[in-house]
Amino acid sequence: AVAAELLESxxxxxxxxxxxxxxxxxxxVRADPVFGPVVAFGLTGDYADLMADVAHRVTPLSDRDAxxxxxxxxxxxxxxxxxxxxxxxxxxxxxxxxxxxAMVEELPEIEALQLRPVRLLPPGDGVAVxxxxxxxx
Numbered sequence: 001a002v003a004a005e006l007l008e009s010x011x012x013x014x015x016x017x018x019x020x021x022x023x024x025x026x027x028x029v030r031a032d033p034v035f036g037p038v039v040a041f042g043l044t045g046d047y048a049d050l051m052a053d054v055a056h057r058v059t060p061l062s063d064r065d066a067x068x069x070x071x072x073x074x075x076x077x078x079x080x081x082x083x084x085x086x087x088x089x090x091x092x093x094x095x096x097x098x099x100x101x102a103m104v105e106e107l108p109e110i111e112a113l114q115l116r117p118v119r120l121l122p123p124g125d126g127v128a129v130x131x132x133x134x135x136x137x
Contacts, residue, residue: 003134006107007115010099014129017119022088023078024117027097029104031111031137032058037104041097043075044117051075061101066094079120088120092127111137 004014024044032038035058042054055069070079070093081087096118104110112135119128 003113003132006103006134007129007132010103012096012099012115012129014132017128017130020119020121020128022085022120022122023075025093025120026114026116027100027118028115029059029100029110029113037101037110039069039097039101039104041069042073043078048075059101060105061098063094063098066097066101069097070094086122089123089126091123092125093118093120096127096129109136111135 007014026040026042026044028040029037030040037059038056039059039061040054040056042048051074053074055072057065057069061069070076070090073079077083078085079088079090079093100113100115104113114133115129115131117130119130121127
């Protein structure tokens with residue numbers, strides 16, 4: 001409940017939801033002793049887990065960083081529609097990545113954060129965070 005309230009204060013709604021029409025993803029943050037907060041993004045599921053298709057960036061993130069992070073996955077064609085289908089709301093996904101980056105920069109006591117699953121919805125429909133955990137130092 002506390003994690004959901006904190007995330008909602010940064011414009012990220014957490015709500016229980018079933019699987020969406022598109023792929024699911026995860027966003028995590030870990031405090032690295034040398035680099036500081038490191039954000040990780042990837043898709044979930046057997047293929048994604050097997051391929052270890054994960055992008056990492058050190059905060060703070062710029063718009064360009066968030067865009068490149070999301071689109072750097074080998075599975076990016078699933079996100080932008082090149083693999084068939086409508087794709088997902090990339091703008092909302094990138095905005096969520098930026099808000100997570102801002103939150104951990106403003107709140108250095110966040111030691112770890114996990115959003116999993118993040119339901120990736122069709123363009124214009126945003127993203128839906130189904131579960132979130134935050135660990136404080």
